[in-house]
Amino acid sequence: MIGNINNIKILVFLLAVAIISGCISQDESSSGTPSAAPSGNASDRIKVATTIAPLGDFVKAVGGEKVEVTVVVPPGAEPHTFEPTPSLMMDVAKADLYVMNGAGLEFWMDKLLEANKGMVVVDSSQGVALLQERKGEIDPHIWISLRNAAVQVNNICSGLIAVDPANKDYYIKNRYDYLQKLQSLDEELNQTFAGKKSRIFIVHHPAWTYFARDYDLSQVPLMENEKEPGPKYLGEIIDLARKNNITTIFVEPEYNPKAAEVIAREMNAGIVTLDPLAENYLETMAYAGREIAKSLA
Numbered sequence: 001m002i003g004n005i006n007n008i009k010i011l012v013f014l015l016a017v018a019i020i021s022g023c024i025s026q027d028e029s030s031s032g033t034p035s036a037a038p039s040g041n042a043s044d045r046i047k048v049a050t051t052i053a054p055l056g057d058f059v060k061a062v063g064g065e066k067v068e069v070t071v072v073v074p075p076g077a078e079p080h081t082f083e084p085t086p087s088l089m090m091d092v093a094k095a096d097l098y099v100m101n102g103a104g105l106e107f108w109m110d111k112l113l114e115a116n117k118g119m120v121v122v123d124s125s126q127g128v129a130l131l132q133e134r135k136g137e138i139d140p141h142i143w144i145s146l147r148n149a150a151v152q153v154n155n156i157c158s159g160l161i162a163v164d165p166a167n168k169d170y171y172i173k174n175r176y177d178y179l180q181k182l183q184s185l186d187e188e189l190n191q192t193f194a195g196k197k198s199r200i201f202i203v204h205h206p207a208w209t210y211f212a213r214d215y216d217l218s219q220v221p222l223m224e225n226e227k228e229p230g231p232k233y234l235g236e237i238i239d240l241a242r243k244n245n246i247t248t249i250f251v252e253p254e255y256n257p258k259a260a261e262v263i264a265r266e267m268n269a270g271i272v273t274l275d276p277l278a279e280n281y282l283e284t285m286a287y288a289g290r291e292i293a294k295s296l297a
């Protein structure tokens with residue numbers, strides 16, 4: 001019985017995200033006629049460019065051997081400030097499909113489109129409920145939420161079908177498999193966090209807004225208005241950490257950990273590195289979820 005209920009829940013979840021993103025298309029009747037699958041020769045693969053590695057991982061999950069993925073922001077670079085050079089722009093503009101994160105992350109997108117006005121572009125944030133980072137500023141870290149990721153995966157699936165309709169069934173099947181993995185990790189984390197009394201975690205840069213929303217947590221950033229914190233703000237964080245028995249500070253590899261080290265020393269707390277820009281999305285999110293949960297009383 002419980003298994004059935006879970007299956008129904010998964011199905012409802014998948015349908016909901018598919019409908020939001022429009023990945024379920026009008027002619028579902030075509031499922032009876034399997035399309036001939038072309039071989040995965042490198043030359044006839046669909047060239048997909050995307051902004052950050054997690055989105056590249058989504059594209060690979062749905063596109064499988066039919067796609068060749070290029071990620072614009074290199075490992076270790078900071079996507080909020082990284083701007084592709086003109087020659088990288090020219091290169092990226094040769095792709096068949098560009099997958100944007102959206103939500104304001106690609107502030108250089110107009111320049112890229114100038115280099116190739118005909119390129120198919122998918123805004124993966126379509127249908128994601130956006131949150132504000134600060135007053136009037138949209139928080140771009142949408143992919144750091146398994147639920148948002150499901151919407152993004154659907155948008156990517158629609159984009160791949162638009163440029164390569166012959167392999168529609170293949171993309172839809174892969175999408176379904178990946179959405180199930182997202183859903184099952186989401187349920188696992190939901191249960192993990194449900195039992196926690198304490199809900200506050202300290203991070204260096206406030207990338208975890210959507211993640212915190214999903215599990216009813218609250219992130220406290222060490223950065224003060226996107227800059228390294230001043231002594232007054234640091235003092236407030238230390239007080240808050242003491243009051244809430246916080247013994248872990250989460251940092252990201254792109255940022256200088258100095259402020260985190262100051263607090264950690266003061267608090268006798270540990271530092272744990274989370275990397276929301278890592279390539280292997282599911283593993284990264286599972287690790288982050290478990291580490292954040294471990295840090296909560």
Ligand SMILES: [Zn+2]
Pocket residue numbers: 080141205206207
């Ligand atoms: Zn960020």
